[in-house]
Amino acid sequence: MSRRLDAGNEKKYLSNALTITIIAVMMSLTAAATAHAQSEERYHADTYQMIVLQHMVSHDQANDVMQALRNAMPRASAYLNPSAQIISINASAADVALAQKIVAEMDKPVRTYRLTYTLTQVEDGKHGVSQRFELVVASGDRADLKQGTRVPIRTGNFNKDSNAKENQIQYMDIGLGIDSRAEGFVDGVKVTSKIAESSVGDEHSSFGGEDPVVHQTELSATSVLPLGKPVVLGSLDVPGTTHRLEVEVTADQVK
Known part of the structure; x- marks a missing residue:
């Protein structure tokens, strides 16, 4: 026949159990630390x-x-x-x-790809003049191309000492920009493309009579391309014109 512990014995029992548990945990941690130290001692960086x-x-x-x-x-x-x-x-x-x-x-030879971008003018659904741009990029790396002009933009600040306006010139790239990144796959290549087209408008900014207004449009796309087969990434409006540019890319392995 079981007997229920009175309050005093139960408290003493729980206290002993907690002490035993703490001792067991400390012994386990000590053993683990000792094993780790012995393992470090046995490791010879020679x-x-x-x-x-x-x-x-x-x-x-x-x-x-x-x-x-x-x-x-x-x-x-x-x-x-x-x-x-x-x-x-x-x-x-x-x-x-x-x-x-x-x-x-x-450390294996890195595959290199030739990315051919074809930009075709499309107006009223009809394809017109095309331009081709080629970039060679290694797998895991990126390449970029810029074509156009660098437009100077005058900025100014006021010199309190001379009461004169000091002019500073900053340059902005205007035209076409292509930025690509390639990553090789077993049967193709993953290409991340960013194509931007910009132009300077005839109007001027309301913040300053000499500040030009820049029109810009951009296309960003990531596609897995089969080698040797052209893929249309999309199309974008050409700033300041009535036509669009259809963007097509073809990937070929160079080596």
């Missing part, structure tokens, strides 16, 4: 190696390799010289061998 990145074309790609090394070898010391594309590693012999294997797997 091997130094320099690994040259042969095919990296951007700092982002080299940083990806560094991140992979740090995740795989948290106890190793690894440093990147971005200008020379060299990784210096001080670690155990096993970790150095692992680092060389990881770099060999990631």
